[in-house]
Amino acid sequence: MPDNTAVIGAGIMGRGIALVYALNGARVCLYDAVSAARERAKELIDADLSLMVEEGLCTDAMRREALEHILVTDNLAESVGSAEFITEAVPEQLELKWQVFASIEALALPGAIIASNTSTLPLSELARYAAHPERMIITHFFNPAHLVPLVEVVKAERTSHQVVADTLDLMRRIDKVPVVLKKEVPGFIANRLQAAVVREALHLVHSGVADMHDVDTAMTCGPGFRWSIIGPLETADFGGLDTWRSVMNNLAPELDDSRTAPALIEELNRQGHLGVKTGQGFYAYPTGADVKERIRSRDLDFIRLLKLRNQK
Template sequence: MTKHVAVIGSGVMGHGIAQVYALAGFSVSLYDLQEELLQKARASIEKSLSLLEHEGVITEQDKSAALERIVLTTDLPQAVADADVITEAVPEVIELKWQLFAELEQYAKPEAIIASNTSTFSIARLIEKAQSPHRFIITHFFNPAQLVPLVEIVRHEKTAEEVVAATVGLMKRIGKAPVLLKKDMPGFIANRLQAALMREAFHLLAEGVADAEEIDTVMKEGIGFRWAFVGPIETADFGGLDTWKRVMDNLAPELDQSTTAPAIIAERVEKGELGTKTGTGIYSYEHISVAEKLHARDEQFIRLAKLKKSGGN
């Protein structure tokens, strides 16, 4: 039975994953390279827990107990020594992950599960150099990991059945909605669906069909409004497959077929306009508080999660 979890990397994803485990009652070691990064992660966790408390999802005691369960450390052997499950959320660089896995195999208990939060590497690639491939698995959390219910789980044929079953059970125990893929596929399910939609959104923008705000409104007020409760395949059934056959036959040839990132994104990247992190992306963030925007986003996500919980899926 899992009691102790180690999370390696305390950045955008790692701190949220640590928060989820701690709130679910597990003792968590959160590791990063520098103390300063860990302090920043702890402050983010505290802020997020405060918001959950403010929204009535957890109590003040839940918040302080969760914080007490998280131990910050820059000592890798110490972080993983007692861990039953180790989740890595270090940058998406394969050599970095391989190097880390070699260290984890050296320092962790032989029975500890090693889970990766990779968004793009296949499990086959991740375990290429592993000495104990049977204990490797992907648990792909969605940003913000502490709020979005989905976790995609990807196994390899060498992953032990007990590891797969334990991981699915663990994700349910921490309140997540796990989906176990039947195949190892680049981008898994969620990022493939998202990339297909992004490609078309930027195509519409480039074609001047609407401005960015209007395209985002179509998503938020139309498609996205439905999709929190009705998936695309259900949508096809509800609309009628005869109708959807005509829609797809007529529209599929019209859709963007590009095989590289949209030119608008590439041009902005070239100029160093990376979005909220630089103050300008497609929109400008120079005169608004990104922190306030993220706070408002998280508040809405918490309310949506409550709504989904109260009404089922």
């Protein structure tokens, strides 16, 4: 376990990642360029930790120690200067990430591993101007990062074997379940699977087959219920591959195969409806209190699922 880590960007993902490292005993120097993000970071991390304490995932002493381990700073040199493992979690814009990596490389220790939490960008593209691409890797956490077990680890051709091995070791030490991609592909594994489902979900809504709520229920009470225990391929094995051959032959021609974002997502974007952050997405979240309550109940359910997994 590294003694010192850094997280760049104190947004949704950066805060969760900082919490994970701090709870596992590392010091975390959390940097953000925006003062509002820095000011709220500790309070929001504490809210997540407090729920973990309430639900028995950690003790109050561990919560306090984790908070003491996190230093929020407006000084990038202070953040990365002594870090052995650095995670970049700034917005998903390639040019911004290039700038951030250039600044990190100029200030980081020679042996530091520099990881990106990008959701979609290929590592070879992110590392295009890097002086030391062999030290760069992707560790793709999932929101909420402190509760979802998966981290996708993506290497590029120039990433060193040692960096991959050290990163996988670190992910296991922080109680995450890493999967490592054999080769680079946009969206990695999980976001490609999710995007395929969202495309078909909105196709069903758009074609008037079912409303949004029923589409969501069909997933959470059907495939989603099974998939948190057995993945789609093992599910197919249980169903029988003769049946799945018929299912795929009958359905493949029927499924949506459009090549752009679904019309409904485009339309909501045009209207400025971006989901919980604006109070309206597919569903309405009229007040800040509604959002807070929805996140809390979502996280409580995730914690129950996590406990079930940990018992196995």
